[in-house]
Amino acid sequence: xxxxxxxxxxxxxxxxxxxxxxxxxxxxxxxxxxxxxxxxxxxxxxxxxxxxxxxxxxxxxxxxxxxxxxxxxxxxxxxxxxxxxxxxxxxxxxxxxxxxxxxxxxxxxxxxxxxxxxxxxxxxxxxxxxxxxxxxxxxxxxxxxxxxxxxxxxxxxxxxxxxxxxxxxxxxxxxxxxxxxxxxxxxxxxxxxxxxxxxxxxxxxxxxxxxxxxxxxxxxxxxxxxxxxxxxxxxxxxxxxxxxxxxxxxxxxxxxxxxxxxxxxxxxxxxxxxxxxxxxxxxxxxxxxxxxxxxxxxxxxxxxxxxxxxxxxxxxxxxxxxx
Numbered sequence: 176x177x178x179x180x181x182x183x184x185x186x187x188x189x190x191x192x193x194x195x196x197x198x199x200x201x202x203x204x205x206x207x208x209x210x211x212x213x214x215x216x217x218x219x220x221x222x223x224x225x226x227x228x229x230x231x232x233x234x235x236x237x238x239x240x241x242x243x244x245x246x247x248x249x250x251x252x253x254x255x256x257x258x259x260x261x262x263x264x265x266x267x268x269x270x271x272x273x274x275x276x277x278x279x280x281x282x283x284x285x286x287x288x289x290x291x292x293x294x295x296x297x298x299x300x301x302x303x304x305x306x307x308x309x310x311x312x313x314x315x316x317x318x319x320x321x322x323x324x325x326x327x328x329x330x331x332x333x334x335x336x337x338x339x340x341x342x343x344x345x346x347x348x349x350x351x352x353x354x355x356x357x358x359x360x361x362x363x364x365x366x367x368x369x370x371x372x373x374x375x376x377x378x379x380x381x382x383x384x385x386x387x388x389x390x391x392x393x394x395x396x397x398x399x400x401x402x403x404x405x406x407x408x409x410x411x412x413x414x415x416x417x418x419x420x421x422x423x424x425x426x427x428x429x430x431x432x433x434x435x436x437x438x439x440x441x442x443x444x445x446x447x448x449x450x451x452x453x454x455x456x457x458x459x460x461x462x463x464x465x466x467x468x469x470x471x472x473x474x475x476x477x478x479x480x481x482x483x484x485x486x487x488x489x490x491x492x493x494x495x496x497x498x
Contacts, residue, residue, distance in 0.1 A: 208294065208298040208299075208300055208358050208359065208360050209294075209360065210290075211288060211290030211291045211293070211294045212290040212293060212294070213290055214288070214289040214290045214293055214325075215289065216289055216325045216328060216329055218329045218332075218333075222325065222326045222329050223326070223329050223330055223333060225323070225326040226325075226326035226327045226328070226329045226330030226331070227330045228469075229323055229326060229327050229330075229382070230327045230330050230331060231466060231469060232466055232467060232468075232469035232470045233379065233382050233383055233467075233470060233474070234316065234319075234327060234382050234383070235383065235384070235463060235466060236258070236279065236327060236331060237252065237257055237258060237466065238252060238463040238466040239262070239276055239311070240258050240259070240260050240276055240277070240278070240279045241253060241254075241256045241257050241258060241259060241260075241262075242256040242259070242261050242262060243262065244450075245411075245412070245453070245459070246452060246453060247447075247450035247451065247452060247453060248450050248451045248452075248453050248459065248460070249444065249450065249459075249460050249461075249462060249463065249464045249465055250459075250461070250463070250465075251447035251450050251465040252447070252465065252466065256337065257280075257334055257335065257337075258278065258279045258280040258283075258331055258334040258335075258337065259278050259280055259283075259337035259339055260275065260276040260277045260278040260279065260283065260339055260341065261275060261276060261278075261339060261341065262275070262276040263275055263276075264276070264310060267410065268409065268410045268411060269408070269409070269410040270310075271346065271347040271350050272308075272344065272345050272346035272347050272350065272351070273342070273344065273345045274308070274310060274344040274345075274346075275341035275342060275344065277341065278337060278339040278341070279331050279334070280331070280334040280335065280336050280337045281332060281334065281336045282336040282337055282338055282339070283337075283339065284331070284332075285336075286302075287302050289328060292328055293324065293325075293328065295307060295313070296313060296316050296324060296327070296328070297313060297316055297317040297319075297324065297361035297363070298313065298317065298358050298359065298360060298361055299311075299313040299314070299317075299357060299358040299359070300358045306354045306355050306356075306357055306358050307358070308344075308346060308350070308354050308357070309357060312384040312387050314359070315381050315382065315384040315386075315387065316382075317359065317360075317361040317362055317363070318361075318362055318363065318364050318381055319363065319364065319366075319378075319381070319382055320363065320364060320365055320366035320378075321363050322366070323366055323382075324363075364378070366378055369473060369477065372476070372477050372480045372481075373477075373480055373481055373484060375477045376477035376478050376479070376480045376481025376482070377481045379474055379477055379478050379481075380478055380481055380482065383467070383478070385403065385421065385478075385482075386402055386403055388407060388418045388461075388462075389403050389404070389405050389407065389418045389419065389420075389421050390402050390403060390404065390405075390407060390418075391404070391405075391406045391407050392407065400486075400488070401488060401490065402422075402485065402486070402488075403420070403421050403422045403482070403485050403488070404420050404422050404424075404428070404488035404490040405417065405418045405419045405420035405421065405428075405490060405492040406418065406420070406490055406492050409461050411459060411461065412455060412456075412459065413455075413456075413497065414456070414459065414495060414496065414497050415495070415496050416459060416460060416461055416494065416495055417492050417493060417494050417495070418462075418492070419462075419492055419494065420488065420490050420491075420492050421482055422482070422485055422486060422487050422488045422490075423482065423483045423484075423485065423487045424487040424488055424489050424490070425487075426489060426491075427488075427489050427490055427491045427492070428487060428488070428490075429482065429483075430483075430487060432479075434476055434479050434480075437475065437479045438472055438475050438476065438479070441464065441467055441468050441470065441475055442468055443464075443468070444464035444465050444467075444468040445468045445469070447465045450465070456497055458494075458495045459495065460494070460495075
């Protein structure tokens, strides 16, 4: 009996050591995506303009890293906070942890090299080597054109400096361990010729991370077959908001939409000063209409053209429910 107890004890100790070793490896040795590149970006007026367009109206840097006025429909950006961060994601919105969106003005990233910033955007690794949870959709940015990313970096480095002091991010267990395994090396691409409408539209859809919000997932893993079919839930102010089905299904998606109707839906939000006031319990959306409305008609047309080619999925979505 004593011998059996000793064996069991040794087995338990062995299991504990394996677990401790595995956790230690994941926490200390990962992420491992390589050192930051040695990058020097030539900031021309053209590069700066391209970066402003992408960061403000396509990729969403400014939308996420600025405060939004949620007393208005679709939360238009508070233009006095551009890039200053501060939006909070925690249990109140269904997030497993507590993350304050960081400051990306020169006061927040001024001591980062271009290589460190590029690695963060494309691989999900901070200056200090810590993993970035893909709340920032860096897996999508990792597939963009290097020159487009350089343009975005040029623009954010030229934002008005904003002072801020936010608490460090915290993730719930076991996500605080698993996050170390998430960063991956970038798989950059070349921006397609806008004349190739479908390929160019696919590039823009990836840049906007449309699939991220408009697809359902199970514990962070996209559910196969429901890409772009909507239904992903977001918690806000005691209500549940669900992303729309943007597949070309005619009954439940955008299959019956004309290109003109698609463009008009975005352009209806061109002036954020006209945003309707939203009271507690009123219908709201997290869709950054005010940001995306600034895309050119050519770019929105390309997005529309690409979305019409994805697999139609019949999925009726109730966009907003209280409680």
